[in-house]
Amino acid sequence: MTTFPYRTKALRVRQELAECWVVALPARLLLDVCFSDVLTAEHTGDASRPYNLGGIQREYREKRLQEIGKYIDRDDTAFPNSIILAANSRPSDGMTEDDPVDQAEEDAEEGKPADNLEIADGNPSLIDRRWRIEVGDDGCHELVIPTKDKLAAVVDGQHRLFGFAKAKVVERLEMEMICAIYLDLPKPFQAQIFATINSNQKRVDKSLTYEMFGYNIDDEDPSFWSPDKLAVFLTRRLGSDDASPLKGRIVIAPKKDAQLAALTGHGGWKVSTAVVVEGIARLLTSNPKTDANDLQTPAKARRADIQERRKDRAPLRAAYFAGQDIVIYTMVLNYLVACNEVFWSAAPADSFIFKTVAVQALFDILRRLAPDAYERKVISVEYFRSILQPARGLNFSEDKYRNASGSGRSIIRRAIEEQIGLAN
Secondary structure, eight states: OOOSSEEEEOEEEOOSSOOEEEEEEEHHHHHHHEEOSSEEEEEOSOTTSOEEEEESSSOOOHHHHHHHHHHHHSTTOOOOSOEEEEETBOTTTSOBOOOHHHHHHHHHHTTOOOTTEEEETTEEEEOOOOOEEEEOTTSOEEEEEOSSSOOEEEEEOHHHHHGGGGOSOGGGGGOEEEEEEEESOOHHHHHHHHHHHHHTSTTOOHHHHHHHTTOOOTTOOGGGOOHHHHHHHHHHHHTTOTTOTTTTTEESSOSSHHHHHHHHTTSSOOEEHHHHHHHHHHHHOSOHHHHHHHTTSSSOOOGGGGTTSSOOOOTTHHHHHTTOHHHHHHHHHHHHHHHIIIIITTSOTTOGGGSHHHHHHHHHHHHHHHHHHHHHTOOOHHHHHHHHGGGTTOOTTSGGGOOOSHHHHHHHHHHHHHHHTOOO
16 A cells, blocks of 8 residues: 655656656556546455546547556566656646645635545644655655645556556556656646647647647637636736736746745746636636536537536636637736736835735735626726725735745735725
8 A cells, every 4th residue: 555645756857848757656656646537546445456447528448448458467568658747636627736725715615625624633634735846855856745635637648557457467556657747737738748749649630639638729719718728828928918017927837936936046036827827717717627628518619608507606707708808818917017016016025925825815816806897897907006005015024924825825815805995
């Protein structure tokens, strides 16, 4: 049995899209913690056949799995190529796993029970399930997998991995697999990696590889875009727009500030792509994975065609279905410009207003302001500035704000809300 937290050495690999970590992980562990849009493995309780496979969404290739299982049973088995994983991805909604306090608050907001709650000696406590990189005592990087929860999406190599569930030689589950791991990689970027790899192979159509993930980017009309794909598009625009205070500051990197700082150096403050993508996506949906699947099931549909399929309280849901992408972008841009004028522009370099938790808190506040702004059709910089102005005097360099965990996000959000009259 695998014990958690699980630690292993990790090799840092710098690439243009994002940094990844190369590790060797036993197949048994991977079956426990990994999932794909097609496959998942669950314990059976039978020592002779430890895992059963189930399909989450689309059909998988049973014959191919059986063939790989037979190959794994051989005494000359070898898999020199890597399995690509996106760590901290939640199978339930397609979002990245957040800080435990933030996650519990989001679950409560959506009316869901907290699934990261542990009861020990009668006392409840929140579990941080996020995969992370730490520096060990020997100065080497280590991957830390805190729990056995399925939080690693298989971007590529799913049949290779889940073929182990079909192997008859149980000892093969201890075999190590090479894994390339990305932390906090938004779902559309997972699809991009998958499509890039597989479309370079013979007889594989690039659009089909995207559609396996619920995405298709080749000359696709925006009316077919899922909420998180639209969020990625708007995030990229915020990162390049001269009018945006986030121009040049958005990078594909983990949400955690320590890892983010280590990757980006000292070229001014940065924010993770995942933070901005999810900040925008949560204006449009509470479950981007369900929306992406609905847009592909039973046949490809436009966003307006799925608006009656389920209820969702996201504040700009109507704007998303109406195709008002420019309105959504303008609101987000103008709000961030107002945030820059009120908070970022005059803040000292050590202020926590530049930290991940603060940016998340500011997007939380936008979620509360967005419904009224959209209904009244008032989304100007002046409008948001006038609302945020009373909070200008807050000093986020004070010790009470210097908390990089989810509680720090709540502290910052509530402090601003009290000043601008949004406190409950």
